[in-house]
Every structure is written in structure tokens, then in C-alpha cells.
Amino acid sequence: MQTHFSEKDLEKPHIREADRVLRSCVHCGFCNATCPTYQLLGDERDGPRGRIYLMKEMLESPEDDDQITEETRLHLDRCLTCRNCETTCPSGVEYHKLLDIGRAEIERRVPRSTSDKALRFGLRKALVEPGRFKALLALGQTFKPLVPGALKSKMPPAPVDAGKRPDGKRHPRQMLILEGCVQPGLSPNTNAATARVLDRLGVGLTPAPEVGCCGAIDFHLNAQEAGRERARRNIDAWLPHLDAGCEAIIQTASGCGAFVKEYVEVLADDPDYAEKARRVSEAAKDLVEVLGQEDLTTLDVRADQRLAFHCPCTLQHAQKLNGAVETVLTRMGFTLTPVRDGHLCCGSAGTYSITQPELSRQLRDNKMDALEEGKPEVVVTANIGCQTHLAATNRTPVRHWIEIVDEALG
Structure with a gap:
């Protein structure tokens, strides 16, 4: 694709990066x-x-171009950022990088309405602090009939007791785990089950209580500098533990994992953190990457359930781990049912199910139809957003796959 940026424009880092991505596109339309x-x-x-054409037109246009309107933002907002297009693209277009630039630019040029700003600010403040989110969730569950529809469907029943976590300090092998923002409130058993399974494999989890939200929620709601600042804080909290010998930083929510692995890109222009971010990104591992390297026969799993696995977009398209969870579950003896159009997004996409409820609901229902075709007993996934979104249909139970493994331990 030809671009027409001036030399002065190309002195700006974000325009230089946009120019690079735009020029890699060949207009084929496979995406x-x-x-x-x-x-x-x-x-x-x-x-x-x-x-891509909308963003190219906007970035090449002068600041006062009245053709750049709310309509441009509408189409950018409707993007799920699922990155399915990147998996499909024969030219390797890094669409998500261009989208981050385009969204930041439209935010600057065409300010949002007060109500839209308030919604996004509220989501950022409500979701990123686990304690605050738990309190708001409990309040919402108590007064559920009064909660607006888009939020009501996101509120599951009170979670079951997570059970006891083992004392991981007794193991020579130590890893870190990102506890997450909403996961401790929505599904506290996910990380507890992870700790129990890893304990059986001789791996302990070192606590890092200073670590907070990964930064993805802020970053993808166009508060990009706030997302970078959260990344910096987490890097400062994790590095001493990595220096002390922790092998990896485990992510049980693939959305968080994808973003932590991209710290190296998010902070590439920060001279104080670029190298630190590289170390953290290299240490970040989705849980399946850790278990995939272990001798799973020692777990003595009694696999007697038929499962349908929903592979989150952040696992298959962002982290390129399509098929990894299925392989681990098959090694353990679980029966997996086929899933039609497994590459398509379920419509959760972070806060998308709240900001774009109609599209999100259509995608969710289509996904559940595909997942249930093989008559599974349980639908399993690897991301809390997908899990909560799919479970809101109140059809086949939806859980994190590590919970099923934990319950099947002999």
C-alpha cells in the first residue's frame, strides 16, 4: 500500500510505525x-x-480535516481486536499496532461524548482493582434486578469456595503468577486450582502482592499511558523475583498473558524500561506452556468428561498457541469434541461486551451453538472474559480448563 506522509510527519514515531504497517498491506482482502x-x-x-483505509486517510489528513468524524471512530470501536486477521494475513500485517495508533489519533481529534467518556472511565476504575471489583460485584449480585442489562448478564452467581492453596515455599522450583483483576472475584478457583496442579508437579508459586492489573484494560480503552504505567509497576515488582531464580511468570488469563508478552513493544520507546520489559515479556508464559513441558503422567488424572475447548483469540491469534491446550488435555486422556469455526471470536474481547453489547451477544450465541454441537458435558476455555461471557447464556457449564484438571487429579 502506498502512503503519502511528509518528511516532517515521519519524524513522529507513531507515524513512522503506522507507515511501516500500512506499506506491508497488499489490499488482498483475505482478512x-x-x-x-x-x-x-x-x-x-x-x-x-x-x-486500514480509514486509518490511513485519517493519519494522512490535516488536523482540521472535517471528514474525520464520529463515523470513523464507530468502525474502529466495532473492531474486537481479536487479531484473527493477523493469523490469516499472507503479508504479515501487524494490524493491532496500527489499530492502537488509529484509536489514539481519533480519540485526540474527535473527543467522545460526556456519557461515553464516563462509561469508559467507570469501566477502567471498576475493573482494574481486585478489591474494588469484588465489592462492586457483591453489590451488583445483591441488587441484580436493578443493574442495567449489559452489565446484568456479566454477573455470575457467587463463586464456589476456591479451596486451600498449597504451601509452595517447600519446592526448589518457583514461579510467579499474575492473580488478575476480575478473575479473583469472578473465578477465584482458577488460580487456586493452578497452584494445586503445579504443586503436584513440584512447582511452587512465589507471591508478588505488589503486582496489579496488567494494564490491558487501560491500554485498550485508549488510556494508553495509564496502561504503560501499570506495566512499569509490574515490571518493578517482578524483576527482583526473576533475579532470585523464579523460572517464569504464569498467566491463567490469556488476555493478560498476551499483553504482558507485549510489554516489550508497549515500552519499546522508554529508555529506562525497554530492556526490563524485554526480560519480563520473555519470562511470561501461559499456563499451558508450562504444563506442556512437564511429565503429566505423574498427575494421575482420571479424565472421564467430554469437553469442548473454546480457544480465546488472545491465546490463538495473539500468543500463537492454537492447539496447545487441546494437546495437553488429550495427553491427560480427556475426550474433546470438535468445534466448528474455532478461529472466530466469542465476542467478549475485554470490555467489548459492554461497549458493543448487540454485536457481542450475536457472536456469543453463534459461538455457543458451535461449541455445543458435539454434546460436551462442559465447555472449557483459558480466559476469564470468555468464560464469563459464554457462561452468561446459562446453557452448558463453562469453566477454566485447569479447574477440570484439578478436579480429576487421582
Whole structure:
């Protein structure tokens, strides 16, 4: 794709990066074939190729161009950032990088309405602090009939007791774990089950209570500098433990894992943190990457359930781990049912299910139809957002896959 940036424009780092990404696109349109929103809406502007043209036009236009309007943002907002297009693209276009630049630019040029700003600010403040989120969740569950529809469907029943975590200090092998923001409130058993399974494999978890939200929620709601600041704080909290010998930083939510692995990109222009971010990103591992390297026969798993695995977009398209969980579960003896169109997004996509409820609901229902075709007893996934979103259908039970493994330990 040809671009027309001036030499002065190209002195700006974000324009230079946008120019690089734009020039790698060859207009082929393969991306549209696998774009969930294009499949639903059939509008070129709601597919990756159309959005690329919209962003190119905006970035090349002068500051006072009145053609850049709310309509441009509408089509960028509708993007799930599922990155299915990147998996499909034969030219290796790094669409998500261009999207981050485009969203920041439209935010600057066309300010949002007061109500839209308030919603996004509220989501950021409500979701990123585990204690605050737990309190708000409990309040919402108590007064659920009064909660607005888009939020009501996101509120599961009170979670079951997570059970006891083993004392990981007794193991020579130590790893870190990102506890998460909403996961401790919505599914506290996920990390507890992880600790129990790892304990059986001779791995302990070193606590790092200073670590907070990974930064993805802020970053993807266009508060990008706030997301970077959270990344810096986490890096400062994790590095001493890595220096002390911790082998990895485990992520049990693939959305968080994808973002932590991208700290190296997010902080690439920060001279004080670029190298530190590289170390942390290299140490970040999804739970399946850790278990995939272990001798799983020592777990003595009694696998007697039929499972359908929903592979989150952040696992298969961002982290490139498509098939990894399925392989681990198969090694343990679980029966996996086939899943049609497994590459498509379920519609959760972080806060998308709240900011774009209609599209999100359509994608969710389509995904559950596909997951249930093989008559599984349980649907399992690897991301708390997908888990909560799919479970809101109140159909087949939806859980994190490590919980099923934990319950099946002999």
C-alpha cells in the first residue's frame, strides 16, 4: 500500500510505525474472510481492510480535516481486536499496532461524548482493582434486578469456595503468577486450582502482592499511558523475583498473558524500561506452556468428561498457541469434541461486551451453538472474559480448563 506522509510527519514515531504497517498491506482482502464483525455486518468499513483505509486517510489528513468524524471512530470501536486477521494475513500485517495508533489519533481529534467518556472511565476504575471489583460485584449480585442489562448478564452467581492453596515455599522450583483483576472475584478457583496442579508437579508459586492489573484494560480503552504505567509497576515488582531464580511468570488469563508478552513493544520507546520489559515479556508464559513441558503422567488424572475447548483469540491469534491446550488435555486422556469455526471470536474481547453489547451477544450465541454441537458435558476455555461471557447464556457449564484438571487429579 502506498502512503503519502511528509518528511516532517515521519519524524513522529507513531507515524513512522503506522507507515511501516500500512506499506506491508497488499489490499488482498483475505482478512475480511475471517473477520467476525465483517461477517455479521457485511460492511467493508467493519473489516480490517476497510479500517486500514480509514486509518490511513485519517493519519494522512490535516488536523482540521472535517471528514474525520464520529463515523470513523464507530468502525474502529466495532473492531474486537481479536487479531484473527493477523493469523490469516499472507503479508504479515501487524494490524493491532496500527489499530492502537488509529484509536489514539481519533480519540485526540474527535473527543467522545460526556456519557461515553464516563462509561469508559467507570469501566477502567471498576475493573482494574481486585478489591474494588469484588465489592462492586457483591453489590451488583445483591441488587441484580436493578443493574442495567449489559452489565446484568456479566454477573455470575457467587463463586464456589476456591479451596486451600498449597504451601509452595517447600519446592526448589518457583514461579510467579499474575492473580488478575476480575478473575479473583469472578473465578477465584482458577488460580487456586493452578497452584494445586503445579504443586503436584513440584512447582511452587512465589507471591508478588505488589503486582496489579496488567494494564490491558487501560491500554485498550485508549488510556494508553495509564496502561504503560501499570506495566512499569509490574515490571518493578517482578524483576527482583526473576533475579532470585523464579523460572517464569504464569498467566491463567490469556488476555493478560498476551499483553504482558507485549510489554516489550508497549515500552519499546522508554529508555529506562525497554530492556526490563524485554526480560519480563520473555519470562511470561501461559499456563499451558508450562504444563506442556512437564511429565503429566505423574498427575494421575482420571479424565472421564467430554469437553469442548473454546480457544480465546488472545491465546490463538495473539500468543500463537492454537492447539496447545487441546494437546495437553488429550495427553491427560480427556475426550474433546470438535468445534466448528474455532478461529472466530466469542465476542467478549475485554470490555467489548459492554461497549458493543448487540454485536457481542450475536457472536456469543453463534459461538455457543458451535461449541455445543458435539454434546460436551462442559465447555472449557483459558480466559476469564470468555468464560464469563459464554457462561452468561446459562446453557452448558463453562469453566477454566485447569479447574477440570484439578478436579480429576487421582
